[in-house]
Amino acid sequence: MFTLATFIILAGAWLLLSGKFDAFHLALGGISCLLVALISQDLLFHERKKGLAARCGEAFRFLPYSCWLLYQIIVANFHVIQLAISPRLCERELDPHIFTFKTRLKSDFAKFVLANSITLTPGTVTIRIDEDVFHVHAISRKAAGDLETSETMSEMERRVAWVFEGRA
Amino acid sequence: MLNIVVMGLMLLGLFFFFGTSVGIVRFPDFYSRLHAAGKGDTLSSILLLAGLALYNLHHLSVDAILVSVKILFIIVFIFIASPTATHAIMDAGYEARVKHWVKRKTPKEPWPGEERRRQERHP
Amino acid sequence: MHGNIADSAMEFFFILSGVLLLLFMFMPLYRAIWGPTVIDRLVGVNVIGTKTTIMIVLIGTLYNRVDMFVDIALTYALLNFIASLAAARFFQRHKEVGLAEDRAGGQSC
Incomplete structure (x- = not known):
């Protein structure tokens, strides 16, 4: 079943990228997609416990999350430009420091999404993930926000948990 | 209208x-430069490519839609890849023990962490 | 080409934005050449590479051959990502990267 899903995704990519719809190219694409899907079926869907339906739910819940993320990126950019352009603000606000926090997320992909989201939101960048400890570099005290201070889960982590684990 | x-x-x-470039030149250490690079690069690439993809739909046909979907594909790829590359570069610096720039503490205004640390030491 | 005013205005706009993009790319280039550490250079190169992807699509739009140039741009984006990852992984093992950092650490804002 996972092989079939991999095949469908690969075939979609082939159709998109080749742009030719005659029999020769379609057959070539079908054969190569089938081969790749058979050889590397365990690469794309790493976790086997989760079913396809749950994955579709994740993809569906990912859409509103990415809209929120886009809004956050725009805010982050205005923050960066503000810091970059005004000379005095840079001197006053900039106070870089590195902190760590522990996450409750289980799966690797959820951690990856959380790390990328931390990078794209204002003032914080993920440096590395050791198992479930995140090392984060924040550009100012204010930017670190509730990632640094909260005892349980920060707002972003709650959102990612909602997408991937289905709890609020 | 579309134009x-x-x-x-x-x-x-x-x-x-422009903001990203100025940030990359002006920020004091490479961690803060990566802040500018990771965020500004992603958003500006997304906006520029979205504009080009939209302009491509000017003469509507199957080919034009296919090309626009390809540009959309690049957008999605950059959206995933740019923060990941940022992590990789940052991790390299962190591993190589590059010190991060700290604000010079003037005696006039102690930074907020100082207060907290003093409180922790003498509770 | 259709030759009406809107099209030529858009063409002018695309040329202008290409030139602006090129001018703004000199600032990361400064970082890539004079950056105090190797990793600073890597940041500059990464940003320039991402913008080159856009430049390729822009050139394709100007020549009315986006269908061809978009594939090149996609490949370039993939290559740029892999190059950044590989260079970062390579310099991760080199502890002497941080040696030039005294100068950078003393730099003011």
Whole structure:
């Protein structure tokens, strides 16, 4: 079943990228997609416990999350430009420091999404993930926000948990 | 009408890219430079490419839609890859023990962490 | 080409934005050449590479051959990502990267 899903995704990519719809190219694409899907079926869907339906739910819940993320990126950019352009603000606000926090997320992909989201939101960048400890570099005290201070889960982590684990 | 939307998107993208470049030149250490690079680069690329994809739909046909979907594919890829590359570069610096720039503490205004640390030491 | 005013205005706009993009790319280039550490250079190169992807699509739009140039741009984006990852992984093992950092650490804002 996972092989079939991999095949469908690969075939979609082939159709998109080749742009030719005659029999020769379609057959070539079908054969190569089938081969790749058979050889590397365990690469794309790493976790086997989760079913396809749950994955579709994740993809569906990912859409509103990415809209929120886009809004956050725009805010982050205005923050960066503000810091970059005004000379005095840079001197006053900039106070870089590195902190760590522990996450409750289980799966690797959820951690990856959380790390990328931390990078794209204002003032914080993920440096590395050791198992479930995140090392984060924040550009100012204010930017670190509730990632640094909260005892349980920060707002972003709650959102990612909602997408991937289905709890609020 | 479409042209105005395209122009708006691309001008916004150029503006954000300008901010990113200035940030990369002006920020004091490489961690903060990566802040600018990771965020500004992603958003400005997304905006510029979205403008180009929209302009491509100018003459509507199957081929044009296919090309626009390809540009959308690049957008999605950059959206995933740019923060990941940022992590990789940052991790390399962290591993190589590059010190991060700390604000010079003037005696006049102690930074907020100082207060907290003193409180922790003498509770 | 259709030759009406809107099209030529858009063409002018695309040329202008390409030139602006090129001018703004000199600032990361400064970082890539004079950056105090190797990793600073890597940041500059990464940003320039991402913008080159856009430049390729822009050139394709100007020549009315986006269908061809978009594939090149996609490949370039993939290559740029892999190059950044590989260079970062390579310099991760080199502890002497941080040696030039005294100068950078003393730099003011």
